[in-house]
Amino acid sequence: MGDFLSFIKQLLNKENGIAAVCKKHKVLLAIAILALIYIFFNSFPPINFYAQAYKGDFEKNQVSADFSFSKKKTEDNLAAVMENLGKGLKDENTQLEKQLYDIVGDSPIRKMVPEIAKNDRTVAAFIVGIAKKESNWGKRVPTLNGQDCYNYWGYKAPGTKGSAMGHGCFGSPEEAVSVVAKRIQQLVEKNLTTPSKMVVWKCGSSCASHSPESVRKWISDVDIYFEKILKI
Secondary structure, eight states: OHHHHHHHHTTTOOTTTHHHHHHHOGGHHHHHHHHHHHHHHHSSOEEEEEEEETTEEEEEEEEEEEOOOOOOHHHHHHHHHHHHHHHHHHHHHHHHHHHHHHHHSSSSSGGGHHHHSSSSSHHHHHHHHHHHHHHHHTTTTOOTTTTTOOOOOOSSSSSSBBBEEEEEESSHHHHHHHHHHHEEEEETTTTOOSSSTHHHHHHTTTTTTTTTHHHHHHHHHHHHHHHHHHOO
């Protein structure tokens, strides 16, 4: 039983188990839950009850249960669920990746599409929408010694290459997407799930120093591709 509990803990691991899968891809959450419930109940063979009643004394009824649990069957079934979920995620990512290529065309952000597609759909939509507004998908960017900093979102915190032109400078497209996606995910988890709420990306804690027109424009511009990607 100890080995089985350890197996369950691995499946529910926050970093790479079912919990992580469902967190990033909520569309698969219901499927995963239903599959696990089905497997759980089908892993138990029927319980057979044998009763022997003694005439005139029902208090002496004897009931025995023949109960057995197939650990290996359950582990195999759960492993199969994880494998199928993995295939589903791969198919979903591939579909989103193809559609993102069509959307961004030949712009510099194109090289980041495979990394962007690995994220939750809402996060991916913000990554693309904000990048369009802040850098025209990589056509207006900070550089360091003439090299692209891969910062297409106006991200202020330093990257592995430090800062350049007042913005973070990343060492690779992968690093850039990873850092920005993580920050956006944190904001989404705080219910900043629309461009009007995500305007903190532009303003910080307050938009008082920004003109109302520029704030409205930021929201409407980000919303164009945000909504387009959510509807894919």
